[in-house]
Amino acid sequence: MAVDATLPYDDQNIFAKILRGEIPNRTVYEDDFALAFHDINPQAPTHVLVIPKGAYVCWEDFSAKASDVEIAGFVRAVGKVARDLGLVAPGYRLLANTGTHSHQEVPHLHIHLFAGQPLGPMLRP
Structure with a gap:
């Protein structure tokens, strides 16, 4: 089920529950601004x-409402995760889905970090 990115934040979404410790995860990294963990259905x-640890539905919501400190902290966390996992070489892909056309499934901003194999073209024709 895709998410309408214009809807208000739902604090019962799975990522909100993970942030509250109600659902376990395999944490890769955590700081004041972000939590990184392994996807339960890896692609x-x-x-x-x-x-991000704040309540943001999508990238548009985050970029409009988050403080400069939150934005910088989150972006730095994404880069740190990639460096810490040794993904800078040979490379990795970042993906953030926003709204129904992109098939965003969880109404909490999240960045997918993919690596470990050649990933092919970004979009299929």
Whole structure:
């Protein structure tokens, strides 16, 4: 089920529950601004999700409402996860889905970090 990115934040979404410790995860990284953990249904040998700790539905919501400190902290966390996992070489892909056309499934901003194999073209024709 895709998410309408214009809807208000739902604090019962799975990532909100993970942030509250109600659902376990395999944490890769955590700081004041972000939590990174392994995806439970990986689409590549390495598939990590990085989520901000604030209540943001999507990238548009986050970029409009988050403080400069939150934005910088989150972006730095994504880069740190990639470096810490040794993904800078040979490379990795970041993906953030927003709204129904992109098939965003969880109404909490999340960045997919894919790596560990050649990933092919970004979009199929």
